[in-house]
Amino acid sequence: MHRYKINVEYKGTNYVGWQRQNNGMSIQESLETAINQLTAEKVDVFGAGRTDSGVHALNQVAHFDLKKIMELDSIRDGLNQYLRPQPIAIIKVEEVSSDFHARFSARQREYSYKIVNRRAPLTVDQGMAWILHKKLNITKMKEAASFFIGKHNLGAFRSVDCQSKTSIKTIDEVAVKDIDHKIFINVKAKSFLHSQVRIMVGTLVHVGECKIKPKEIKNIIKIADRKNAGPTAPAEGLYLANVFY
Amino acid sequence: MHRYKINVEYKGTNYVGWQRQNNGMSIQESLETAINQLTAEKVDVFGAGRTDSGVHALNQVAHFDLKKIMELDSIRDGLNQYLRPQPIAIIKVEEVSSDFHARFSARQREYSYKIVNRRAPLTVDQGMAWILHKKLNITKMKEAASFFIGKHNLGAFRSVDCQSKTSIKTIDEVAVKDIDHKIFINVKAKSFLHSQVRIMVGTLVHVGECKIKPKEIKNIIKIADRKNAGPTAPAEGLYLANVFY
Numbered sequence: 068m069h070r071y072k073i074n075v076e077y078k079g080t081n082y083v084g085w086q087r088q089n090n091g092m093s094i095q096e097s098l099e100t101a102i103n104q105l106t107a108e109k110v111d112v113f114g115a116g117r118t119d120s121g122v123h124a125l126n127q128v129a130h131f132d133l134k135k136i137m138e139l140d141s142i143r144d145g146l147n148q149y150l151r152p153q154p155i156a157i158i159k160v161e162e163v164s165s166d167f168h169a170r171f172s173a174r175q176r177e178y179s180y181k182i183v184n185r186r187a188p189l190t191v192d193q194g195m196a197w198i199l200h201k202k203l204n205i206t207k208m209k210e211a212a213s214f215f216i217g218k219h220n221l222g223a224f225r226s227v228d229c230q231s232k233t234s235i236k237t238i239d240e241v242a243v244k245d246i247d248h249k250i251f252i253n254v255k256a257k258s259f260l261h262s263q264v265r266i267m268v269g270t271l272v273h274v275g276e277c278k279i280k281p282k283e284i285k286n287i288i289k290i291a292d293r294k295n296a297g298p299t300a301p302a303e304g305l306y307l308a309n310v311f312y
Numbered sequence: 313m314h315r316y317k318i319n320v321e322y323k324g325t326n327y328v329g330w331q332r333q334n335n336g337m338s339i340q341e342s343l344e345t346a347i348n349q350l351t352a353e354k355v356d357v358f359g360a361g362r363t364d365s366g367v368h369a370l371n372q373v374a375h376f377d378l379k380k381i382m383e384l385d386s387i388r389d390g391l392n393q394y395l396r397p398q399p400i401a402i403i404k405v406e407e408v409s410s411d412f413h414a415r416f417s418a419r420q421r422e423y424s425y426k427i428v429n430r431r432a433p434l435t436v437d438q439g440m441a442w443i444l445h446k447k448l449n450i451t452k453m454k455e456a457a458s459f460f461i462g463k464h465n466l467g468a469f470r471s472v473d474c475q476s477k478t479s480i481k482t483i484d485e486v487a488v489k490d491i492d493h494k495i496f497i498n499v500k501a502k503s504f505l506h507s508q509v510r511i512m513v514g515t516l517v518h519v520g521e522c523k524i525k526p527k528e529i530k531n532i533i534k535i536a537d538r539k540n541a542g543p544t545a546p547a548e549g550l551y552l553a554n555v556f557y
Contacts, residue, residue: 078435123436140431147432156432186385187392187401190323191368195436 068132071142072163073098075127078154080194080303084120085127094118094155098129101149105142108133115169115310116176119262121302123195125179126158128310130169169310175239175257177309178264180300182250182272196249197268197304203275205245211274211281212241212252214288215267221260222291224270226299229261234291236260243271253308262299269297313377316387317408318343320372323399325439325548329365330372339363339400343374346394350387353378360414360555361421364507366547368440370424371403373555375414414555420484420502422554423509425545427495427517441494442513442549448520450490456519456526457486457497459533460512466505467536469515471544474506479536481505488516498553507544514542 075098083091087099098112115128139160146157166172181196182203183189189198215238222234240255252271254264270287273279287295320343328336332344343357360373384405391402411417426441427448428434434443460483467479485500497516499509515532518524532540 076432076435078438125436143431151433154435154438156435158430158432185403186388187321187403188396190321190399190401191370191440193323193399 068134068165069136070130070132070163070165070167071139072128072130072161072167072169073143073146073157074159075124075129076156076158077124077127078194079118079121079123080154082120084122085114085116085118091120094124094127095129097150097153097155098146099131101146102131102133104149105145106133106135106137108135113169115173116259116307118305118307119302122305122307123303124307126309127307128169128173128312130163130167132165167312172312173257173310175255175311176259176307177253177255177311178259179306179308180252180254180264180268181304181306182252182268183248184250185248194303197301199272201276203250203272204277205243205250205275207277207281208250208252208271208275209243211271211284212243214281214284215241215254219288220291221263221288223287223293223296224263224266225260225293226262226266227293231260234260236263241267265300265302265305266293266296266298268300268304271297272300273297313379313410314381315375315377315408315410315412316384317373317375317406317412317414318388318391318402319404320369320374321401321403322369322372323439324363324366324368325399327365329367330359330361330363336365339369339372342395342398342400343391344376346391347376347378349394350390351378351380351382353380358414360418361504361552363550363552364547367550367552368548369552371554372552373414373418373557375408375412377410412557417557418502418555420500420556421504421552422498422500422556423504424551424553425497425499425509425513426549426551427497427513428493429495430493439548442546444517446521448495448517449522450488450495450520452522452526453495453497453516453520454488456516456529457488459526459529460486460499464533465536466508466533468532468538468541469508469511470505470538471507471511472538476505479505481508486512510545510547510550511538511541511543513545513549516542517545518542 110131218237242253355376463482487498489496
């Protein structure tokens with residue numbers, strides 16, 4: 068068997084998410100179908116991160132095994148051909164050793180969240196950002212973000228559907244950038260709880276709206292109750308930006 | 313009469329362009345209709361740049377006159393309400409003196425062109441960039457871009473439909489930036505010929521594909537014949553980025 072690593076970009080708007088499900092088309096199923104059409108082999112595709120319905124990826128990583136050897140460029144171009152006209156693209160294909168696993172070998176994942184902060188509705192960013200009309204206090208959001216860094220019980224920042232055994236996670240970086248009324252929140256960690264980034268963003272927005280003080284993040288983490296954190300930010304602003312190995 | 317200046321963002325994909333036409337919906341007509349719905353006044357809207365069908369704007373500027381005085385925030389929010397769900401948004405409204413003219417008072421316009429340069433097709437950028445699969449030589453494109461700076465006869469870089477009396481134009485800046493396989497070409501000038509940026513981009517792409525040498529730009533300008541320049545780059549990669557007064 069030969070193991071192939073792929074880098075995948077997609078617009079998640081019309082998908083049920085990464086993971087194969089009965090109620091609609093998933094990225095995983097689209098990829099497995101295209102691989103089957105190209106290679107006549109039935110494969111399972113393993114992704115580094117299970118993005119939710121509506122979440123996009125700039126650089127998702129996945130792997131699958133083939134019995135046959137194929138030229139890497141032919142896999143990339145062939146899959147892109149079969150994926151057409153879906154908004155899913157194979158950016159790169161590499162052959163990797165059989166101990167590589169897209170999910171378990173990942174050292175770090177990076178998610179990026181895009182907020183457009185202005186009175187006017189979205190045009191060029193429709194479906195690709197969260198529009199917030201009330202002016203956010205970026206300085207306070209930056210201060211609040213710093214309290215997330217480190218190893219914590221993030222029980223307050225997981226959805227009720229989260230199946231992770233532990234809610235102890237280490238956050239490596241939370242960066243809040245403000246570029247001309249567009250706010251980007253980038254979060255890096257080895258792994259994430261379900262909806263963690265979206266709940267973190269919803270809570271940082273509460274800080275930006277001055278509903279809670281930046282320092283309050285420390286208490287919300289400490290008490291570890293989902294009720295104290297902010298709302299789950301909408302899927303359309305979230306991008307799986309990178310996976311590092 | 314009271315003159316209002318507006319900053320407008322739009323996704324040009326499904327429009328015939330800025331200018332009112334019989335064969336489809338224009339940005340100008342959408343704005344005039346919304347202003348009429350909000351104010352019950354029939355107005356002409358004058359834009360700083362007449363973007364073509366499919367061209368986007370991050371910051372188009374326009375003006376119109378009203379008999380009544382209205383609060384600026386009410387104009388912005390009211391127009392955005394009537395424009396819904398069209399991808400046209402009023403970012404800002406100011407009252408200006410009656411000698412301000414969105415088109416004739418403009419000192420400088422900035423257009424930005426986005427190319428995605430990779431084998432894989434577009435996903436998140438569908439309709440918002442030009443995909444070019446063949447690797448472009450950015451160094452050569454940067455060298456070529458420098459030959460555009462200054463005052464020239466740009467007869468080679470105007471469409472056959474161009475109605476400008478003169479083809480003598482001064483280009484202030486041409487910047488070529490390459491960020492992770494996304495190439496941005498920014499052009500600043502007081503004014504532009506019809507399709508000028510798109511033909512400049514098409515010609516720079518010929519340089520990037522090594523079909524012509526960077527220095528050849530000098531000859532193409534000198535001979536001033538449309539035949540010698542490159543193709544007109546597609547509308548979907550072009551953004552009216554800024555208008556300066």
